[in-house]
Amino acid sequence: MPVSSPGEVPTSASLRLRLAALVRAAALATPGVVGLDAGRTGIRMTASDGLRVDGVVCAALPGGRYQVSVHLVAAMVPLRSLADAVRARVERDAANAGLAGRLGPVDVAVEDVSTPAEARL
Amino acid sequence: MSESKSPRTARSGATSEPTEGASAAVSRRGSEPLGSEHGSTTIADAVVTKIASIAAREVRGVYDLGGGTARAIGGMTRSVGIGDERMQGIGVEVGEREAAVDLTVVVEYGESIPQIADSLRANITRRIEGMTGLTVTEVNVAVNDLYFPGDEAAAEPERVE
Numbered sequence: 641m642p643v644s645s646p647g648e649v650p651t652s653a654s655l656r657l658r659l660a661a662l663v664r665a666a667a668l669a670t671p672g673v674v675g676l677d678a679g680r681t682g683i684r685m686t687a688s689d690g691l692r693v694d695g696v697v698c699a700a701l702p703g704g705r706y707q708v709s710v711h712l713v714a715a716m717v718p719l720r721s722l723a724d725a726v727r728a729r730v731e732r733d734a735a736n737a738g739l740a741g742r743l744g745p746v747d748v749a750v751e752d753v754s755t756p757a758e759a760r761l
Numbered sequence: 762m763s764e765s766k767s768p769r770t771a772r773s774g775a776t777s778e779p780t781e782g783a784s785a786a787v788s789r790r791g792s793e794p795l796g797s798e799h800g801s802t803t804i805a806d807a808v809v810t811k812i813a814s815i816a817a818r819e820v821r822g823v824y825d826l827g828g829g830t831a832r833a834i835g836g837m838t839r840s841v842g843i844g845d846e847r848m849q850g851i852g853v854e855v856g857e858r859e860a861a862v863d864l865t866v867v868v869e870y871g872e873s874i875p876q877i878a879d880s881l882r883a884n885i886t887r888r889i890e891g892m893t894g895l896t897v898t899e900v901n902v903a904v905n906d907l908y909f910p911g912d913e914a915a916a917e918p919e920r921v922e
Contacts, residue, residue, distance in 0.1 A: 708800070714808075716815075720894040723802040731799070745800035753808050753892075755815060 660686035660693035666733040670726045672717040674754040684711045705744035713752045723748035809853045816888035820880045822872035824908035826850030860895040867906040878902040
């Protein structure tokens with residue numbers, strides 16, 4: 641079952657899934673992010689406990705942290721600063737949720753841009 | 762713009778996607794992203810392609826992108842809903858900090874081709890550098906066909922404003 645907000649993730653769910661949901665929400669809340677992209681085959685996601693977070697991959701690192709990669713569809717805005725904004729927001733939200741110690745590097749990949757013509761569809 | 766583009770301007774009537782030219786221009790450090798302990802940022806080739814395509818269509822006098830075959834096949838795949846005209850006629854090579862673009866265009870009859878080529882270089886460079894922060898090392902323009910107003914038989918390609 642796809643998860644779209646951290647509220648849908650029970651606190652009993654794995655840390656990996658909770659982190660992924662937090663990252664997804666943080667990315668979607670960043671102005672200039674149109675959506676997340678799980679890829680053509682849907683493989684860029686984090687799944688656990690029968691739940692699934694699309695567009696975010698969490699992978700364990702030695703030492704208990706999780707490396708996060710988030711795959712964006714962006715609006716036509718400067719993409720480097722957008723990526724930095726997403727990264728900053730993810731780190732801030734993780735800190736607010738008390739997960740700063742478990743968050744590793746946040747890799748941001750802009751997979752696609754959404755043109756004004758597409759946005760009208 | 763490097764000096765390596767002279768042989769390519771002779772590629773008249775080339776209908777294949779122009780990807781081979783750009784590969785020489787960008788050092789093949791390739792796709793490993795800029796990184797720090799906070800994580801890396803990567804920008805997919807498809808993104809640069811799309812930006813280049815939109816920037817090219819913004820230039821006055823450019824009627825369409827792509828060679829004859831690409832446009833014919835593009836029209837077919839679009840009509841069955843699997844084509845993406847924004848990828849047509851554009852080849853990009855994206856490195857760590859630089860990008861190179863090859864494109865094939867159809868221009869409107871009567872327009873100055875050197876002027877269009879200059880405008881294409883300027884606009885594509887401006888858009889890619891503005892949006893991605895990549896430095897555009899070269900934009901190679903191949904003019905593949907001329908468009909006369911009477912040419913559109915049935916389906917006129919969409920213009921992206």
